[in-house]
Amino acid sequence: MAYSEKVIEHAENPRNVGTLDKDDPNVGTGLVGAPACGDVMRLQIKVNDDGVIEDAKFKTFGCGSAIASSSLATEWIKGKSVEDAEKIKNVDIVNELNLPPVKIHCSVLAEDAIKSAIADFRKKREARKAAK
Amino acid sequence: MSVKLPIFMDNHSTTPVDPRVLEEMLPFFGDKFGNAASRSHSFGWVAEEAVEYGRERIAKLIGAQSEKEIVFTSGATESDNLALKGVAEFYKDKGNHIVTCVTEHKAILDTCKRLEKDGFQVTYLGVDKTGRVDPDDVKRAITDKTILVSIMLANNEIGTVHPIEEIGKITREKGVLFHTDAVQGVGKVDFDVQKMNVDLASISAHKMYGPKGVGALFVRRSKPRVRLVAQMDGGGHERGMRSGTLNVPGIVGFGKACEILLREGKEESAKLVVLRERLRKRIMDKLEEVYINGSIEHRLPGNLNLSFNFVEGEGMMMAIKDVAVSSGSACTSASLEPSYVLRALGVGDELAHSSIRFGLGRFNTPEEVDYVADLVIQKVGQLRDMSPLWEMHKEGIDLKSVQWAAH
Numbered sequence: 327m328a329y330s331e332k333v334i335e336h337a338e339n340p341r342n343v344g345t346l347d348k349d350d351p352n353v354g355t356g357l358v359g360a361p362a363c364g365d366v367m368r369l370q371i372k373v374n375d376d377g378v379i380e381d382a383k384f385k386t387f388g389c390g391s392a393i394a395s396s397s398l399a400t401e402w403i404k405g406k407s408v409e410d411a412e413k414i415k416n417v418d419i420v421n422e423l424n425l426p427p428v429k430i431h432c433s434v435l436a437e438d439a440i441k442s443a444i445a446d447f448r449k450k451r452e453a454r455k456a457a458k
Numbered sequence: 459m460s461v462k463l464p465i466f467m468d469n470h471s472t473t474p475v476d477p478r479v480l481e482e483m484l485p486f487f488g489d490k491f492g493n494a495a496s497r498s499h500s501f502g503w504v505a506e507e508a509v510e511y512g513r514e515r516i517a518k519l520i521g522a523q524s525e526k527e528i529v530f531t532s533g534a535t536e537s538d539n540l541a542l543k544g545v546a547e548f549y550k551d552k553g554n555h556i557v558t559c560v561t562e563h564k565a566i567l568d569t570c571k572r573l574e575k576d577g578f579q580v581t582y583l584g585v586d587k588t589g590r591v592d593p594d595d596v597k598r599a600i601t602d603k604t605i606l607v608s609i610m611l612a613n614n615e616i617g618t619v620h621p622i623e624e625i626g627k628i629t630r631e632k633g634v635l636f637h638t639d640a641v642q643g644v645g646k647v648d649f650d651v652q653k654m655n656v657d658l659a660s661i662s663a664h665k666m667y668g669p670k671g672v673g674a675l676f677v678r679r680s681k682p683r684v685r686l687v688a689q690m691d692g693g694g695h696e697r698g699m700r701s702g703t704l705n706v707p708g709i710v711g712f713g714k715a716c717e718i719l720l721r722e723g724k725e726e727s728a729k730l731v732v733l734r735e736r737l738r739k740r741i742m743d744k745l746e747e748v749y750i751n752g753s754i755e756h757r758l759p760g761n762l763n764l765s766f767n768f769v770e771g772e773g774m775m776m777a778i779k780d781v782a783v784s785s786g787s788a789c790t791s792a793s794l795e796p797s798y799v800l801r802a803l804g805v806g807d808e809l810a811h812s813s814i815r816f817g818l819g820r821f822n823t824p825e826e827v828d829y830v831a832d833l834v835i836q837k838v839g840q841l842r843d844m845s846p847l848w849e850m851h852k853e854g855i856d857l858k859s860v861q862w863a864a865h
Contacts, residue, residue, distance in 0.1 A: 361807070363862075384844075387768060389772035
């Protein structure tokens with residue numbers, strides 16, 4: 327199957343590859359997928375005191391579409407409030423990258439990764455509040 | 459040294475037509491357009507003569523005793539279907555049991571599934587961790603209801619060559635017919651239907667530098683004389699076994715391709731082993747966590763199937779997109795299941811997703827091999843740098859201990 331230009335562009339020049347300190351209280355980490363299924367995404371967000379995602383990083387084990395979906399996801403959520411980032415839907419990713427039906431699960435995984443990172447960040451914040 | 463891109467290193471999927479093959483075919487697209495079945499004029503005679511010459515050359519390559527044992531088809535899928543269904547239908551009063559193996563091509567496995575629906579019983583033998591069938595398993599699987607054993611000569615994914623001669627001894631002794639899908643191995647590894655007691659063999663022109671759309675089924679005519687029921691009705695061509703006007707230019711090319719392999723095959727295989735080992739060593743010397751799938755000893759000369767741990771196969775193919783290879787990753791198939799062949803070897807799903815098949819062929823050069831090896835080394839490094847699994851592995855986390863959310 328031929329890849330869309332946007333998928334190739336992201337896969338060849340992935341944005342925001344890297345690792346944030348998972349022990350930083352302002353960092354939320356989402357790890358979704360499974361090696362046996364052929365794709366694993368780790369997406370991390372760093373949220374400032376105004377609730378804005380000031381940095382986002384990812385690492386992905388997967389096909390080009392999975393890499394492109396996570397790269398695009400980090401690009402989109404950077405600078406957004408946590409609430410706005412949460413509104414990103416997998417169909418937005420599908421449309422932006424022109425993913426074929428067989429690759430839709432990559433976009434679902436990226437949406438899950440965002441949600442999972444946000445959930446982790448909130449859990450940490452709640453734990454911190456409770457500790458105070 | 460510069461190389462021309464893209465590089466084709468997927469010679470198990472198909473092969474380019476050798477220029478010498480093309481040259482012999484061309485007149486049959488021009489003046490020599492006759493139908494080989496036309497008995498009443500020179501156009502037909504010219505075509506028939508060319509077809510018979512092709513038949514002789516093919517028979518010679520596989521060690522058939524007579525060119526009459528060659529039945530032309532549209533390709534190996536049709537040959538496999540004709541062999542299994544044709545034999546099953548003809549011998550159904552004698553027995554209803556077929557023995558094959560789990561790593562066969564889908565043309566065999568799906569044909570067997572169809573036969574099971576029609577009331578036949580099929581035993582699917584397992585393979586060892588290098589992908590080989592144990593001849594003793596074949597022996598044990600044969601019952602008094604067994605009419606046919608079908609085991610491929612060499613596997614298309616992992617290149618493992620099966621012990622055909624040993625299996626042939628057993629089937630001959632037991633009086634059971636023996637079919638082999640010889641597509642990947644003919645002209646590349648030792649193969650002789652006489653010496654190996656093979657009764658039916660499928661071959662395909664486009665896997666041996668001939669054209670697409672033409673294949674053959676070897677059907678033994680004596681000791682034993684194999685009978686089969688045609689699976690297509692029509693003009694009764696090919697001695698009633700396969701109706702349909704013959705693909706004359708294709709057969710001419712097929713014959714030439716066989717003639718070249720008969721002369722040059724041994725030398726070519728030796729060259730390919732050198733190239734393959736050059737590729738393997740260069741990659742494995744530089745990269746850790748790379749695993750070879752299949753047998754080292756019993757292997758197609760041009761086949762190298764490697765799993766690059768922590769890197770997904772399709773992501774890898776995209777990263778080296780100027781090099782045509784293939785992968786056992788789920789992402790390359792419509793089913794989203796990783797390769798059933800690698801699974802049968804006991805390769806874990808993770809490593810199956812990380813597999814790349816390099817298929818070297820006649821026209822690959824040492825310069826191409828070095829270019830590909832260096833590109834693979836560079837890209838695997840980059841992809842591992844962006845792989846969360848590699849990072850976890852480097853931190854000493856046992857990935858098997860992680861609770862993954864399967865999706």
